Amino acid sequence: MSAAAAPDPSRCPLCGETNQCAMQVQRLTGLPQEPCWCTRVDFAPALLARVPEAARRQACICHRCATAPTPAHEP
Numbered sequence: 001m002s003a004a005a006a007p008d009p010s011r012c013p014l015c016g017e018t019n020q021c022a023m024q025v026q027r028l029t030g031l032p033q034e035p036c037w038c039t040r041v042d043f044a045p046a047l048l049a050r051v052p053e054a055a056r057r058q059a060c061i062c063h064r065c066a067t068a069p070t071p072a073h074e075p
Contacts, residue, residue: 006054012062013055021060041066 010028012019022036038060047066048056 007052007059009059011059012065013051013059014061014065017062017064019060019062024060036060037063038066 007013009024010018010021021038022033025031026033043061043066047061051059051061
C-alpha cells in the first residue's frame, strides 16, 4: 500500500499549475517578498470546498483558479 503524495505547496491544488505564492517563495529562498496577492482576496466557500482534503491549508490556489467564474453547476 503506498501513501498518498504530499501536496506540492508551489502548485495549485485545483489545476496543478504554479501558484506563484510569495509566501512559499520566501520559505524556499529566504528572500523577503511583497505580500502575496492571496492575502488581499476573499476566497468563495464553494471554491475552497473544491480543494482536495489533503491539500487544504497546504497549497495555495492560483490566481487564475481563484478569479475564474464559478462553474454553472456550483452555487
